[in-house]
Amino acid sequence: MVMNMKENQQEKNIFLSASMAESRPSLLDSLAHNGIVRAVQAISQAYKGDEPIYCIDATAGNGHDTCFLAGIGNFVQGDFSVLACDVQKEALQSTRERLKFHGLQAELVHSGHENITGYLPKQCVLAGVMFNLGYLPRKDRKNDFIATKAETSVPAIANCCERLYPQGVISVHCYTGHAGGLEEYHAIHDFAAALDPKLWRVLCVSDVNREHTLEYLFFMEKLQIKQKRAVC
Numbered sequence: 001m002v003m004n005m006k007e008n009q010q011e012k013n014i015f016l017s018a019s020m021a022e023s024r025p026s027l028l029d030s031l032a033h034n035g036i037v038r039a040v041q042a043i044s045q046a047y048k049g050d051e052p053i054y055c056i057d058a059t060a061g062n063g064h065d066t067c068f069l070a071g072i073g074n075f076v077q078g079d080f081s082v083l084a085c086d087v088q089k090e091a092l093q094s095t096r097e098r099l100k101f102h103g104l105q106a107e108l109v110h111s112g113h114e115n116i117t118g119y120l121p122k123q124c125v126l127a128g129v130m131f132n133l134g135y136l137p138r139k140d141r142k143n144d145f146i147a148t149k150a151e152t153s154v155p156a157i158a159n160c161c162e163r164l165y166p167q168g169v170i171s172v173h174c175y176t177g178h179a180g181g182l183e184e185y186h187a188i189h190d191f192a193a194a195l196d197p198k199l200w201r202v203l204c205v206s207d208v209n210r211e212h213t214l215e216y217l218f219f220m221e222k223l224q225i226k227q228k229r230a231v232c
Contacts, residue, residue: 025064028217031205032171033068035219036128039169043127044076046167052079054120056129057106058113058156059148060086062137063095065130070104081124082106085116088146091136113148113156117163127168129160133184134175149180150187157191157220161200164222172218185216192218199223 025033036055044053053076057066066084073080084106086092092108099106109119113131120126135147160170172192176182192202203219 028173028205028215029064031217032065032130032173032219035169035171035221036069036130037072039167039221040072040076040127042167043125043165044078044080047125047165049125051123051125052081052121053125053127054080055082055127056116056120056160057082057084058116058129058131058160059133060084060091060095060108061132062091063098065132066095066106066108067098067102067104069128069130070099070106071102083109083116083119085109085111085113085119087112088136112152114152114159116156117159120163125165126160126163127165129164129168129170131157131170131172133173134181135178147178147180148184150184153184154187154191157188161195161220161222166222166224168222170218170220172220174216174218175214176216177214188218189216192220195220199225 040053040055047053055069055072057069060066066082069082069084073082082105084095085108086095087110089110092110095106095108107119109116111119131153133148133153135145157170157172164170172188174181174185174188176185189204192204195202199222201219201221201223205217205219206213206215
C-alpha cells in the first residue's frame with residue numbers, strides 16, 4: 001500500500017512537470033505527454049542494462065515539450081537525458097531560457113530533425129520522441145516563414161523508428177492550416193500506415209465533429225516481441 005501511494009505520488013509529480021510549461025496544454029498535447037510518460041515508465045522499469053535512456057524533442061520550438069521531457073528525468077532511475085533540436089536559433093534560445101527558468105537540463109542541437117539521431121550516443125536506449133510540426137508559434141509568417149516539410153519530417157520519423165527501443169513511443173502532432181501542412185500530414189499518414197503491424201501499433205487522433213480538421217496526433221509504439229518458448 002505504501003509503495004502504491006509512493007508510485008501514485010510520483011506519477012502525479014510527473015504530470016505536474018508536464019504542465020509546468022503551460023497552465024493548460026491542449027488535449028492533444030496532454031495525450032502526447034501521457035503516451036511518452038507511459039513509454040518511459042515501462043522502459044525504465046524493464047531495462048536492466050547500463051546504457052543511458054534518452055528522449056528526443058525533434059522540434060524544440062519555444063521549449064515546452066523539451067521542458068516536459070526534461071521534467072520526466074527527475075523520476076527515472078538511472079541515467080536519463082533529453083536531446084532537442086531546431087533549425088532556428090531563436091527557437092533554441094527560447095528553449096534554453098525556458099529550461100533555465102525551470103531549473104532543467106537538455107542538450108540542444110542547431111540542426112534539422114532529419115539529422116537528430118546522429119547526435120544520439122551509439123549505445124543508448126531511445127524511449128520517446130516528440131514531433132510538434134508546423135511553424136514556430138508567434139513567428140511572423142509574412143517574412144522569412146519557416147515550417148516543417150514532408151521531405152525532412154518523414155526521414156526524421158523513419159530514423160527515430162529505427163533507433164526506438166521496444167515499448168518506446170513516437171508522437172507526431174501535425175497541423176494542416178498552413179501552406180504545405182496538409183501535404184506533410186498525408187506523407188506522414190502514408191508512412192505510419194505502412195509500418196508492420198506485427199512490430200508497431202499506430203494510432204491517429206483527430207476531431208470528428210468539425211467540417212475541417214486542422215490537426216492530427218499520431219502515436220507510433222514499437223511493440224515488444226516475445227520470444228516463443230522452445231518445445232522440448
